[in-house]
Amino acid sequence: MPASLSSHRLRSGLVAIGVVLLTAAGSCDAPPSPPTATQAAPADAPYREKARPVAERVADLMGRMTLDDKLGQMTQAERKSATTDDITQYRLGSILSGGGSTPRPNNAEGWTEMVDAFQRAALATPLGIPMLYGVDAVHGHNNVSGATVFPHNIGLGATRDPALVQQIGRATAEEVAGTGAHWTFAPCLCVARDDRWGRTYESFGERPEIASAMTTVITGLQGEQLGGPASILATAKHFLGDGGTSGGKDQGDTKISDAELRAVHLPPYQAAIKRGVGSVMVSYSSFNGDKVHGSKYLITDLLKGELGFTGFVVSDWNGIDQIDGADRLSAEDVRAAVNAGVDMAMVPDHWADFIELLREEVRAGRVTQERIDDANRRILTKKFELGLFEKPLTDRSLAATVGSDAHRALARTAVAKSQVLLKNSALARGVSERSEGAPQGAPGNSGRVLPLAKAGNKIFVAGKSADNIGNQSGGWTITWQGESGETTRGTTILQGIREAVAPSSSVTYDASGNGIGKGFKVAVAVIGEKPYAEFEGDRPDGVVLDPDDLAMLSRLRASGVPIVVVLVSGRPMDVGAQLSGWDALLASWLPGTEGAGVADVLFGMVKPGGKLPVTWPRDGRQPANGGDALFPFGFGLTY
Numbered sequence: 001m002p003a004s005l006s007s008h009r010l011r012s013g014l015v016a017i018g019v020v021l022l023t024a025a026g027s028c029d030a031p032p033s034p035p036t037a038t039q040a041a042p043a044d045a046p047y048r049e050k051a052r053p054v055a056e057r058v059a060d061l062m063g064r065m066t067l068d069d070k071l072g073q074m075t076q077a078e079r080k081s082a083t084t085d086d087i088t089q090y091r092l093g094s095i096l097s098g099g100g101s102t103p104r105p106n107n108a109e110g111w112t113e114m115v116d117a118f119q120r121a122a123l124a125t126p127l128g129i130p131m132l133y134g135v136d137a138v139h140g141h142n143n144v145s146g147a148t149v150f151p152h153n154i155g156l157g158a159t160r161d162p163a164l165v166q167q168i169g170r171a172t173a174e175e176v177a178g179t180g181a182h183w184t185f186a187p188c189l190c191v192a193r194d195d196r197w198g199r200t201y202e203s204f205g206e207r208p209e210i211a212s213a214m215t216t217v218i219t220g221l222q223g224e225q226l227g228g229p230a231s232i233l234a235t236a237k238h239f240l241g242d243g244g245t246s247g248g249k250d251q252g253d254t255k256i257s258d259a260e261l262r263a264v265h266l267p268p269y270q271a272a273i274k275r276g277v278g279s280v281m282v283s284y285s286s287f288n289g290d291k292v293h294g295s296k297y298l299i300t301d302l303l304k305g306e307l308g309f310t311g312f313v314v315s316d317w318n319g320i321d322q323i324d325g326a327d328r329l330s331a332e333d334v335r336a337a338v339n340a341g342v343d344m345a346m347v348p349d350h351w352a353d354f355i356e357l358l359r360e361e362v363r364a365g366r367v368t369q370e371r372i373d374d375a376n377r378r379i380l381t382k383k384f385e386l387g388l389f390e391k392p393l394t395d396r397s398l399a400a401t402v403g404s405d406a407h408r409a410l411a412r413t414a415v416a417k418s419q420v421l422l423k424n425s426a427l428a429r430g431v432s433e434r435s436e437g438a439p440q441g442a443p444g445n446s447g448r449v450l451p452l453a454k455a456g457n458k459i460f461v462a463g464k465s466a467d468n469i470g471n472q473s474g475g476w477t478i479t480w481q482g483e484s485g486e487t488t489r490g491t492t493i494l495q496g497i498r499e500a501v502a503p504s505s506s507v508t509y510d511a512s513g514n515g516i517g518k519g520f521k522v523a524v525a526v527i528g529e530k531p532y533a534e535f536e537g538d539r540p541d542g543v544v545l546d547p548d549d550l551a552m553l554s555r556l557r558a559s560g561v562p563i564v565v566v567l568v569s570g571r572p573m574d575v576g577a578q579l580s581g582w583d584a585l586l587a588s589w590l591p592g593t594e595g596a597g598v599a600d601v602l603f604g605m606v607k608p609g610g611k612l613p614v615t616w617p618r619d620g621r622q623p624a625n626g627g628d629a630l631f632p633f634g635f636g637l638t639y
């Protein structure tokens with residue numbers, strides 16, 4: 001839950017103010033007592049020998065580590081809350097950028113300078129253990145200005161193309177590694193069962209088999225094995241049942257049987273483990289009232305035991321704090337999380353508290369040394385496998401991949417393949433039902449509204465998301481929540497339409513639809529949702545069209561011109577009452593920076609092939625999941 005303020009954040013902000021006051025009184029968040037000294041290791045220590053088996057290197061290194069070294073390895077701080085001196089002094093094992101937490105300049109150079117400075121601080125510790133820098137690169141390296149932003153997962157689920165998704169993972173890894181980061185908190189393998197959930201778009205769909213198939217992205221991100229060219233650590237998240245909460249409430253309670261949890265939400269993790277995913281992030285949600293962050297049954301017995309996961313488990317952003325029911329990090333929280341099987345704690349601000357509290361728990365025997373050693377063994381194994389001890393600093397040759405033409409071309413292909421054509425009305429012979437002169441059909445046009453003719457056409461484009469990179473990219477883009485407007489470099493859907501038409505055609509744009517009239521052959525209305533992330537996107541009362549879109553649509557309808565609706569949204573929206581007035585409907589999802597991919601389908605350069613990854617409910621009623629559908633799971637038309 002990174003950087004931008006919201007009501008939730010405001011509460012946290014007040015807590016933070018309280019903490020500052022308390023710290024002044026010396027009662028919490030005081031700097032941890034200085035760690036015990038560690039004997040520096042000789043240059044030829046076995047753990048420094050690349051040729052040795054990783055297990056031997058880990059054993060040798062751990063034999064040299066003090067308890068404080070080990071506690072530091074289990075601690076992940078946010079970049080704004082820890083200095084390079086902190087990293088060296090407290091031997092922090094990882095630093096993260098929360099969503100939107102970016103250096104200045106926010107480009108490959110700025111990121112590389114930042115990450116390498118943190119890394120040098122880690123290498124300055126007595127044992128020189130490199131740190132892991134983690135980011136949410138969930139649809140490309142989306143924090144970085146100018147990076148390629150790919151379609152969000154729900155659109156990739158509509159492609160049903162695991163090989164394409166693996167390529168996207170590879171491209172994302174190159175851009176992440178090109179900025180110096182080593183680890184992405186992706187893919188989200190959530191199985192979204194209620195579209196009122198604000199994270200539905202982070203899901204590949206409502207059935208586990210899609211997410212399982214798309215774990216190919218992990219191979220793209222990590223490579224066939226960790227440590228290869230541009231290999232970064234992937235994270236299967238959020239374990240377990242995040243998409244199954246009652247009412248789609250983010251961080252809510254998943255009240256289902258163990259059998260349903262295993263049948264619906266577990267299979268993607270089995271597939272991810274088979275692909276060697278290096279880390280798993282715990283879900284904020286609860287399972288039948290028990291916080292997953294404190295669940296030894298789910299994290300240790302099921303994930304590490306039954307499934308045999310040998311990577312490491314990271315908690316979610318302050319997720320540990322919630323275990324005891326109060327929002328503040330407590331000794332009980334720390335004990336419960338680490339004993340449940342959390343190996344690395346994402347404690348963005350209160351990392352000092354975490355170290356103090358965990359040290360006390362170990363000294364009191366409430367957390368065993370074996371558990372601390374198991375956590376360190378898991379973390380250090382991934383660091384060795386990633387090659388961080390040999391190549392701790394950024395490979396600057398990869399900076400050129402950030403936002404590259406090749407990656408943008410791949411993204412444009414993915415956008416086109418993710419489009420789902422839900423309606424495409426036939427035009428009355430010669431003319432459309434309601435206006436002069438049907439759109440000149442494109443070659444192969446079957447006398448229907450789509451595909452649009454490139455030549456001799458007179459196209460009116462409207463809608464808040466027609467010329468809006470921010471809207472078409474959605475949340476987790478440049479900032480945590482994302483935002484409307486020209487937030488990064490890319491091609492809007494309108495620009496894609498303008499590029500597609502021949503000189504004999506004209507394209508007129510007005511977001512509100514003012515100026516529409518009978519002289520136009522077709523109107524393209526690009527509507528849907530504004531960006532959001534996590535709980536900010538929860539819609540407990542349903543997912544409905546906003547008044548601006550409705551007002552614009554009625555303006556278009558009054559003109560009698562055929563209407564093609566392009567829906568830019570993170571999930572199905574309640575369109576039942578409007579659909580009969582639309583001549584075509586294209587579900588575009590959240591396509592990212594390459595909006596020309598939408599135009600490729602509108603003009604028939606690419607035939608629509610996307611299939612719904614979710615049930616589209618008839619009256620917006622949730623959860624749908626195969627119920628009474630306006631459009632059923634798997635539906636999609638073509639030309």
Ligand code: GLC
Pocket residue numbers: 001002097098099136185237316317534
């Ligand atoms: C967030 C999200 C998680 C993300 C983490 C770090 O709250 O739940 O998906 O990886 O914090 O930004």
